[in-house]
Amino acid sequence: MRRITKNLITFLSGILLTALYCEFIIYYVVIAQCTWPELNIPRSRTELRALIIADTHLLGSRKGHWLDKWRREWQMHRAFQSIMTLHEPETVFVLGDLFDEGEWSSDKQFQDYVERFYKLFLVPDNVSMQTVVGNHDIGFHYKVARCCRHKLAAAYPELDNCMTMQIRLAHFPLYRMSDALCTEPDAPPLPLRNKRFRNKIDSLSREATTYLTSKIKPRAVFGGHTHHGCLVHHKDDKENIEFYEYSVPSFSWRNRPDPKYMLVTIRPESYVVNKCGLPKETTIAITAVILVFITCYYSFRTRLIGRR
Template sequence: MRRVTKKAFIFLFGLAFIYFYCEYLIYLVVVAQCAWPTLQNADTLKVLIIADPHLLGPFRGHWLDKWRREWQMKQAFQAIMTLHEPEVVFVLGDLFDEGEWTDHEQFKDYVDRFYNIFYVPEPTKMYVTVGNHDIGFHNRIWRGSAERFEKYLKAPSVQHIILKENHFVLLNSMALEGDNCRLCTTARRAIEKLSDSLRCAEIPSDCENGPKFNYSKPILMQHFPLYRTSDSKCTDEDSPPLPERNKQFRNKIDAISHEATEYIVAKLKPRAVFGGHTHHGCLLPHSHGDTEFLEYSVPSFSWRNRRNPKYMLVSLTPTDYAVNKCGLPKEATVVVTAVVMIITLVVLLLRMSVMGR
């Protein structure tokens, strides 16, 4: 009887450990395999970038899928925060999957869930850009939805942030349509004003009353990619698979227009651009006149959109930067690990029974 009780205890303890490992520890184990890229300058800014979490709303998706994906994202994000300790976090749009359809109370619930899952401790800062699933595409933005997102997520259409003398410009991709809608004209005025400030900081002799900050080329953050006709030139390991990679992009839906791209590059002269939206990775060089830079497409952070979600660690100084792309555990890996561990536990208990005889 005591032998049976001992084996039952070992079995229950083993199951508890397997659950704890597969639902908590595995995220720490995988996240620990990635590290901050190094720069010669020791005083770097540590930046975490994620994109497209797509939290399910009240209309689509099964409750179990909703619970499971949010659990995975919360455990993964908190593992990243614990091990990497970033100084600032950027979330590049599509925070919500159904934000454009929600009423006021549903949207408030959305925001509360987002901040619960992607909790950042003091003094870490978090900034977000708006995505089409948050407020709708340009021609489908419901009245007040853009203002609502800006109010609750503190995310205006154009936002200029300075951290350790590194400049970040966050843009609303849907406000770059180029027409005379209020959202677009407001964004255009803000870009023009910011462009003047950056130019005065770069060449103080051109301005009588220049801005009170040191100049460095900005990092551009938005949800959409810059103009491209497809992902055919994307060859990263997490790029879209063929033949999806060769699928033609829809103008102003899959990427911002050629005109909008030329405009913001001419006005802001970025040294790097980060975006999301495609759910896949991509690294593309850009050359616009005398402005050359790399554009990074950040893969989705959600297991609903990818079998292998990703995030980016970026080390920054005002004159240099380096990027590491990091993976999270595949859902299949978690399942296989649990099955193998359970089988191993059962085999050990059976061997104990044989040896006991």
């Protein structure tokens, strides 16, 4: 009986340690491998360290199983809090589609949505969070007033730090025909990469893009919406404009097996970007299986049963 009790304690302890590692520690292990990008000049007071995420797509009451909803929210919560602990950003930018069903929600449901988001993505008092409106938050052309009433939308004047440094933040990408020019490892897979964008739905129109870039003359543009990564070089010699546009991959495991986030160091004269990965679900699953196997082996192997 004593040997059986010892083996059972060993087994339960192993299962507990497996859960602890796969649900808590693994986020720190993976996130710690990414660091803030550094400029090749001493840090100045005007430097801003910004965390950028996009497309969290919190489920509402209409779609999705409750277990899937709970799992995805737990993953994003643990990942985000681990990022805040390890990287300590000065500000957080969320590039739209915080919700998955915001456009169909009643005012009460929308308020609950907002409160749930800020609980899951809690930031310290000394860290600011700015959010950009996405189509899944309010729809394409309506309910903007409600969104702003709940302080979800971030208009350009609110982004003083980045707008004065000519960094544009938005949900939709600038005009492009498709993602065919995207060659990053996290770019859309084929044949989705070659699917033609719907003008004003999958990206801004050509006219809106020309107007914005000519007025702002950005040094960099960050957007979401596609759930995939993309780096586009924009150049207009006539307007004397040249900049890179970064599509930020989704932060949710519902949208991709390898969610990403960006660490951006910004100064008035320059900026640098690091794209960072989160644990893959396959990695978490394989790790759990291996640890459970090791636990079973050391708990129930014949040699252990024969010992006192």
